[in-house]
Amino acid sequence: MSGIEAEGLVKRFGPLTAVDGLSFTVGSGEIFGLLGPNGSGKTTTVRLLSCLIAPSGGTARVAGFDVQSEPLKVREAVGVLTENPGIYDRLSAFENMEFFAEAYGLKDKAERGARIRELFEFFDLWDRRDDKAGTFSKGMRQKLAIAKAIVHRPGVLFLDEPSSGLDPKAAKDIRDLMEDMSRREKRTIILCTHNLEEAERLCSRVMIIRKGQPLATGTVEDLRRKMHGAPALEVTVEATNDALLGKAGKLNGVKSVNLSGEGALIFDLDDPEAGTPDVVAGLVKAGARVKAVNIMRPTLEDTYLELMKEGQA
């Protein structure tokens, strides 16, 4: 089992309960998104699951090992990018990587060097390998921290805000790398992010937490349906009139139809995906000239904001 099973995880800091009974499972090769407002307990959850801190209650198995009784095994099996990645400023970038690669058990010097070179070339850091890490820019440090987290090819990877500080090209490279690691190499990734577009693109499932408690868990599509129902279908035609609107309302699978402010036809369908071809064909038959067709799917950001509103109630 190279995934994660958490059962009733709790972490208290004095009077504050930062993680308040989280239960979830992450399958091998999944990218699982951990989303939620500042201070909701994402980083604390990552620190618990990677055995950087001990839970106050509950249990978890990570890569087949128990976080309470086998913390050393867990630490060996995982890679972690946290908010404070613990890079040594006075060592060069290469020396930093050497240090961590060796600590993670990459004993063969040549093999270690090859792995570091591969990562530094990927991150465009090879030319700067002998510079002290303390002289690196924010994004360069972030790249170094990610390289450090994956140098030993861990089966389970925790990435806390990986794209923070990265330029658009580097952020895309990291996204591609995450996809490759999950799809091709079947590595399990927990991704904490405030970038909901990134989460929507990458995550097989997400968990939205608030005050250490789960608000919703599922695929982005599951959460969308739960919060917003089926998406509407928007059809823009050259000209609308009452006769067309009347005919449109009687087409196969149409529950209702309205005009938008911009003059487009907005359909409520039983099943927008399956029903769209019939609706478009019906409109054309009724004499309409169709200019654009769009299934109005709310974004994960829309769903997230809606959930936060509900959570406050």
Ligand SMILES: Nc1ncnc2c1ncn2[C@@H]1O[C@H](COP(=O)(O)OP(=O)(O)OP(=O)(O)O)[C@@H](O)[C@H]1O
């Ligand atoms: N070592 C600590 N001592 C005391 N309180 C802590 C400690 N670490 C975290 N907390 C508290 O736990 C809560 C959750 O913090 P955490 O860092 O997990 O949030 P987060 O979801 O990662 O937030 P962000 O999106 O800002 O990164 C916060 O209220 C924080 O102040």
Ligand SMILES: [Mg+2]
């Ligand atoms: Mg955090």
